[in-house]
Amino acid sequence: MLEWRTMVIEHMMSQSTSTLPVYLKIISEPSKQRISSDPDNHKTSPTTGHHTDNLYSIAAGMTPGELSEALAQLTVNLPQPNRNIAFLFTGQGSQYHGMLRDLYQSSSDVRNTIHRCHDYLLAKHGIDCLAVLFGSNVDLINRTENTQPCLFMAAYTLASLWQQIGIQPDYLIGHSIGEIAAACFAGALDLESALDCVAIRARLMGQLPKTSGMVAVIADLDKTIECAQGLPIDIAGINHQKQTIVSGDYAALEQFNSQCQNMRIRTTPLCVSHGFHSRHMDPILDEFYQEVSGIQFKRMNTPIISTVSGECIDEISADYLTNQIRQSVNFLKAAESLPDQPLFHIEIGPQPILTRMIKKIRPNNQIGLASLNPKIKDPIALINCLHVLANQCEIDWDFVKSGLFS
Incomplete structure (x- = not known):
């Protein structure tokens, strides 16, 4: 990311509802002012092929002070042509x-x-x-x-x-x-x-007897299967290389936890109503x-x-x-099946x-x-994402100005 050199204020809005004031500023800079070894890449949206005259950034806050603080830290995210x-x-x-x-x-x-x-x-x-x-x-x-x-x-x-x-x-x-x-x-x-x-x-799931649960295991699939040997336990999920989810009735899960402890594998019960999957x-x-x-x-x-x-x-x-x-x-296998690219x-x-x-x-x-x-007000979290994506796609800035706060 590069710091802004010159700023053109395209839009500033203070939009309030009865309970939720949001202060928003959208800033654009002519892309021709951007110094780059490959300036053409910075004028074309990689996802849509849309040619833009400006680079955009956006900041928001729940108070004028928060907006000022966000603007003081504002940088521009350049387009990344090969990132889907x-x-x-x-x-x-x-x-x-x-x-x-x-x-x-x-x-x-x-x-x-x-x-x-x-x-x-x-x-x-x-x-x-x-x-x-x-x-x-x-x-x-x-x-x-x-x-x-x-x-x-x-x-x-x-x-x-x-x-x-x-x-x-x-x-x-x-x-x-x-x-x-x-x-x-x-x-x-x-x-x-x-x-x-x-x-x-x-x-249908809610009507099932509440006699089963789920446990997250800090271990790979093979090690989890080893811990579950001989127990009526099912592999409910494979989240990543070091986390597997199991389901079973409460008695089986208690035995499973004991076997995991014996193998020095950490487990965490999940707050769910049933043993899904x-x-x-x-x-x-x-x-x-x-x-x-x-x-x-x-x-x-x-x-x-x-x-x-x-x-x-x-x-x-x-x-x-x-x-x-x-x-x-x-989820592990699905994520690994995504293209091998950023x-x-x-x-x-x-x-x-x-x-x-x-x-x-x-x-x-x-x-x-x-x-x-949950730790950030919804519009601020969304705007933080949009700031990263501002020059990646053909953003409907009119909708951002009106549709998000109306």
């Missing part, structure tokens, strides 16, 4: 009460998308996502029948928002429930059908398939790298989604989880960006 974009759709465990609240308050486009999902889920499936996300009962979000629809809604809203801004991904990866959001975004099924899939999946899902598979088998699936417009097979796919089916409930989530990895979910995993899998020259972060 991957959207990573987060799975269960990333949820928290109040997620999306700030964007819901600041953007009418976000509100409209959330209301479209909420109204359909409430009318057809009796799921009140607004009450779950923003109501007084903070525990509702952690009930599987609520968690999965709310996570889908968050992912679909964020992916749609990035698309409106001008960010179009080259690759998609979805972790568990995130794969349905990725498939919907890629056009494999329409929004209402995707909401049906998610609501049915969540309802395991034999404990078997009782719902037939019913799930029957309920979603009438959905019409289409070929995707953006490839998904499957966390079931680790391969690039361009279509899914009721069979695939049923199998996905039972099979391990192999990428922007944008987390499409409530907090940075998959971007942290992918840094362990692909540590060299990868850039991870979190759409949301």
